[in-house]
Amino acid sequence: MSPTVYHILHVVSLLTLYGGTFYAFAAPAETRKSTLMITGIASLIMLISGFGLLAKLQLGFPVWVMVKLVCWLGLSALGGIGYRRRGAVGALKATALGLAAIAVVMVYTKPF
Numbered sequence: 001m002s003p004t005v006y007h008i009l010h011v012v013s014l015l016t017l018y019g020g021t022f023y024a025f026a027a028p029a030e031t032r033k034s035t036l037m038i039t040g041i042a043s044l045i046m047l048i049s050g051f052g053l054l055a056k057l058q059l060g061f062p063v064w065v066m067v068k069l070v071c072w073l074g075l076s077a078l079g080g081i082g083y084r085r086r087g088a089v090g091a092l093k094a095t096a097l098g099l100a101a102i103a104v105v106m107v108y109t110k111p112f
Contacts, residue, residue: 040076
């Protein structure tokens with residue numbers, strides 16, 4: 001596949017994961033199974049397409065990718081935490097925004 005396909009898959013799965021995570025913060029408990037299933041699939045596609053893109057662009061495994069992996073792991077976990085910790089939704093939203101901002105900064109600045 002071309003790098004463009006990997007990039008599109010990566011961004012679409014990011015938007016799905018991010019939207020599903022914020023939906024989990026406000027959704028009723030009955031939607032837990034379907035929401036976590038959707039965010040889990042989006043998270044897996046995001047991981048695979050990200051590494052596929054790295055392989056196609058032959059970038060190796062720089063430090064900024066490791067930072068993005070930590071952000072991905074944190075964002076992937078926040079949906080499930082949101083269902084369990086309804087009182088901490090404000091802090092979880094701030095964490096999700098922070099993780100996404102750090103990941104975007106890493107992509108565009110590549111500081112390391």
